[in-house]
Structures are given as structure tokens and as C-alpha cells.
Amino acid sequence: xxxxxxxxxxxxxxxxxxxxxxxxxxxxxxxxxxxxxxxxxxxxxxxxxxxxxxxxxxxxxxxxxxxxxxxxxxxxxxxxxxxxxxxxxxxxxxxxxxxxx
Amino acid sequence: xxxxxxxxxxxxxxxxxxxxxxxxxxxxxxxxxxxxxxxxxxxxxxxxxxxxxxxxxxxxxxxxxxxxxxxxxxxxxxxxxxxxxxxxxxxxxxxxxxxxxxxxxxxxxxxxxxxxxxxxxxxxxxxxxxxxxxxxxxxxxxxxxxxxxxxxxxxxxxxxxxxxxxxxxxxxxxxxxxxxxxxxxxxxxxxxxxxxxxxxxxxxxxxxxx
Numbered sequence: 141x142x143x144x145x146x147x148x149x150x151x152x153x154x155x156x157x158x159x160x161x162x163x164x165x166x167x168x169x170x171x172x173x174x175x176x177x178x179x180x181x182x183x184x185x186x187x188x189x190x191x192x193x194x195x196x197x198x199x200x201x202x203x204x205x206x207x208x209x210x211x212x213x214x215x216x217x218x219x220x221x222x223x224x225x226x227x228x229x230x231x232x233x234x235x236x237x238x239x240x241x
Numbered sequence: 242x243x244x245x246x247x248x249x250x251x252x253x254x255x256x257x258x259x260x261x262x263x264x265x266x267x268x269x270x271x272x273x274x275x276x277x278x279x280x281x282x283x284x285x286x287x288x289x290x291x292x293x294x295x296x297x298x299x300x301x302x303x304x305x306x307x308x309x310x311x312x313x314x315x316x317x318x319x320x321x322x323x324x325x326x327x328x329x330x331x332x333x334x335x336x337x338x339x340x341x342x343x344x345x346x347x348x349x350x351x352x353x354x355x356x357x358x359x360x361x362x363x364x365x366x367x368x369x370x371x372x373x374x375x376x377x378x379x380x381x382x383x384x385x386x387x388x389x390x391x392x393x394x395x396x397x398x399x400x401x402x403x404x405x406x407x408x409x410x411x412x413x414x415x416x417x418x419x420x421x422x423x424x425x426x427x428x429x430x431x432x433x434x435x436x437x438x439x440x441x442x443x444x445x446x447x448x449x450x451x
Binding site for chain 2: 141145148149152153156157159160162163164166167168170171173174175177178179181182184185186188190191193194197198201204205208209211212215216219220222223226227229230231233234235237238239240241
């Protein structure tokens, strides 16, 4: 093998090595990007607004709560009216009983 | 092909293969990383959804339970307040009624007779407030006759020296002071509240479904 031929081979070897280095760099970049994407996916899963999935249930519970409060207000009104209506009769009854009539 | 070119071709081929394999391995590794991340993210989502669902349900039920308890307390307080108001109005009404002698005096007589008949023996002392003392003194004979009639024996009755700090009614005791019956309007009101408070409650809220 002539001197030039050996030089040719060495150059070829160097070029191939450089291609391999680039391939390794490309491979590392692919893995790095995958790792970054994976991290982003996990972060998204962690930080997702899960409350928004339960808006309807929250509204339903709030509705039930308001219903109870409204029903209580109605009962308060009704009891007050009833007591005011029956008060006189009750007072007369107590008075008669206390006076022994 | 000369042996040199053959050698060159082999060098290129081997390096290309290695480069291709390196890229393929990296792609495969990347796919695995992404797949595992997706699976883990999905597990995280499922877990977080379950936790959030339980949390919202727990807080919601606690909120509803608290609202119901508050409602019950409000109603109970209101009923108690209305009952208190009624008793306060009753006190005022009773005070005015006592001023109406035409109505009150027959009641006072009955209260004295009732008190005396609750005691054993036949000698009684009647104690009243200062306002009623004169009326009782004037009616002492009539009261004695009614008490004797009720007890089925002759009785002695006199007015006590003390005066009561009471709206009305009487305290009757045996003359030896061994027995006493408190029939003041205050005592009767207390007794009535203890024994018939529920009835007043029912009268006040008659027509309400519990």
C-alpha cells in the first residue's frame, strides 16, 4: 500500500469517526428532548386544575346548601307567624291555669 | 473493486451501521422515556382525580352537615325565643289581670282554699302581699267556711303578720308553722312551666309538622 493510500484511509477513518460523533450527539439530543418532554408531561399532570373537573358537583352541593337555608328561612317565617297567631290563646291558657280558673 | 476501495467501503459501512444503531437506540430509549412518562402522568391524573373527588365530597358533606346543624339550631333558638316572648307577655298580662279585682279576687279565694286543703290539720295562717291583705281579712269568715267544708271539719283561719313580696296568690301554713303551701302566682307560674311547658310549646306551634 502506497503512502497516499494509507493517508486516504486515515482521512476516511477520521471522517467516519466524525460522523459517528455527530450521530452520538444527535442520539444524546433525542434522549435529552425525550427527557424534557417527559418532565413536562409529569409537570402538567401534577399541576393540572383538577377542581375544574368537579365544578358541577360543587354547584350541586352549593345548591343543596342554599335549598336548606331557604327552607330554614321559610320555616322561621312560618313559626313566627304561627306563634304570633297562637300567642294570645296560649297566654289566656296560662293565665287561667295560674289563677286556678 | 481494488482491495483498497473494498477496505474503504468496509470502513464506511461499519461506521454507518454504528451511527444508525446509535440513533435507533436513542430513538428507542426516547420512546420508552415518553411512554413511561405518559403512564406515570396518567397514574398521577387518576390518583389526583380520586383524591380531589374524595376531598370535594368530604368538604361538601361537611358543609351540608354544618348547614343542617345551623338550621336546626336556628329553629330551636327561635322556638325558645318565641316561647320566652310569650312568657314575658304572659307576665305582663297576668299583672294587668291581677289589677282587675272582679276577676282576681275569686281566684285568690280559690287559691287560698286550695292551699289549705293541701295541708293536714285544721288551723291555718294565710299570708299574702300587702295589697291583698285587706281583701282576705274582709273575707276571712267566708274562707274559713269554704276550707271547713272542703276538709269536712271545723277549721281556724287567721291572717299572717308578714306580707309577701309577690304579685298575688298566697302562702298558707299551719299555725304551728310545720307545714307550708306556696300558692303564690309566681310559684304557680313556675310549677305550670315545669309541668305544662310542653303544652304551651304545642299550643304556640300548633299545626307544625315536626
